[in-house]
Amino acid sequence: MASAKEAVRLASRLCQEVQRQLSAEERVDKKDDSPVTVADYGAQVVVAWSLQRADPSTRLSMVAEEDSAELRTLAGRPMLERITALVNSVVSTAAPGEVLSPEQVLDIIDLGASQGGPSGRHWVLDPIDGTRGFVGMRQYSVCLGMLQDGEVVLGVLGCPNLPQGPVGDDDGATGSAQRLSGDADVGCLFFSERGQGAWVEPLWNSSGALPHQVRVAEVTEGAEARFMESVESRHSSHSINAALARELGVVRPPLRMDSQVKYGLLSRGCGTIFLRFPPATYKEKIWDHAAGFVIVEEAGGRVTDAAGVRLDFSKGRFLALDRGIIAAPPALHEKLVAAAAKVAPKV
Ligand SMILES: Nc1ncnc2c1ncn2[C@@H]1O[C@H](COP(=O)(O)OS(=O)(=O)O)[C@@H](OP(=O)(O)O)[C@H]1O
Ligand SMILES: [Mg+2]
Numbered sequence: 001m002a003s004a005k006e007a008v009r010l011a012s013r014l015c016q017e018v019q020r021q022l023s024a025e026e027r028v029d030k031k032d033d034s035p036v037t038v039a040d041y042g043a044q045v046v047v048a049w050s051l052q053r054a055d056p057s058t059r060l061s062m063v064a065e066e067d068s069a070e071l072r073t074l075a076g077r078p079m080l081e082r083i084t085a086l087v088n089s090v091v092s093t094a095a096p097g098e099v100l101s102p103e104q105v106l107d108i109i110d111l112g113a114s115q116g117g118p119s120g121r122h123w124v125l126d127p128i129d130g131t132r133g134f135v136g137m138r139q140y141s142v143c144l145g146m147l148q149d150g151e152v153v154l155g156v157l158g159c160p161n162l163p164q165g166p167v168g169d170d171d172g173a174t175g176s177a178q179r180l181s182g183d184a185d186v187g188c189l190f191f192s193e194r195g196q197g198a199w200v201e202p203l204w205n206s207s208g209a210l211p212h213q214v215r216v217a218e219v220t221e222g223a224e225a226r227f228m229e230s231v232e233s234r235h236s237s238h239s240i241n242a243a244l245a246r247e248l249g250v251v252r253p254p255l256r257m258d259s260q261v262k263y264g265l266l267s268r269g270c271g272t273i274f275l276r277f278p279p280a281t282y283k284e285k286i287w288d289h290a291a292g293f294v295i296v297e298e299a300g301g302r303v304t305d306a307a308g309v310r311l312d313f314s315k316g317r318f319l320a321l322d323r324g325i326i327a328a329p330p331a332l333h334e335k336l337v338a339a340a341a342k343v344a345p346k347v
């Protein structure tokens, strides 16, 4: 856990640095999203490097989102150089004097090519979840999980732009620009080890603030609930979510947030329900859910598909699931699964 938290902190630092530059560059060219890709790759390298360094005797097995194919082409060379410089600026803070070459960077990225599966230990990494949020100066997260024999046994979620205090209805897609990391009360690190509860502490822990345990909201009625969903309806159908919410008598507007930040908010009872119904053709990846899954379960919540079946991370890089994902405290979860059978039946 200590290694995982350190790795996520280092990668979050890299992302924060790129997002700051992005806000300056944005005024020059809003459409240029290459810094994002730089940060996605860079964060993946930093996490893998940091974990491998913490345990040099074992070759890391990691299921991660990015691969090096593009960067190995001639056209990818300038970007590779940028990533290498960025990574080294972070590596030098953790290991003074150590410098990675572009070739080493490529090889470290490819440590993420593991297939995972039902046996052994595999790290699961989404270096930046919510890339659109990252570019849009909204929410994003660095998401690291660990599988042991097909079960998620550890999860760490770095949320650089997430306020440590309550999040209001307008702090989602629209209202977050003023709350970027840099403020002392912005930036959260959620973490959980199976059987040990779920915890949160400041991401930039210079104050030495102690972690505190989190629990999902003790809400049993839809009327008291607030649900969360993706910013983009093409990622998760807003209309199915709205129909489900209506069934439960939810009256508050949805909180639209990018990335696994939603699982973090659920675990600390700030949001009550997380719904995700992607297009039928979309295959969910394990790195988009592993860390959030264990954190929410350890906070007392349930995370299942639309049929109420617990997510299964043992099948490789993808999740096989029925229709969508429903995450909520147990009493509400049961009602949501029943509602899903009615308003979003299996076709
Ligand atoms: N077509 C489609 N359908 C469903 N889901 C998709 C789709 N495309 C992408 N993704 C995945 O969504 C991840 C971003 O999380 P969110 O959906 O919460 O983000 S957002 O609010 O919509 O911006 C995003 O994660 P990152 O790629 O890590 O940003 C994707 O894994
Ligand atoms: Mg993702």
Ligand SMILES: [Mg+2]
Pocket: 040, 065, 126, 127, 128, 129, 130, 131
């Ligand atoms: Mg990603």
Ligand SMILES: [Mg+2]
Pocket: 065, 131
């Ligand atoms: Mg992506």
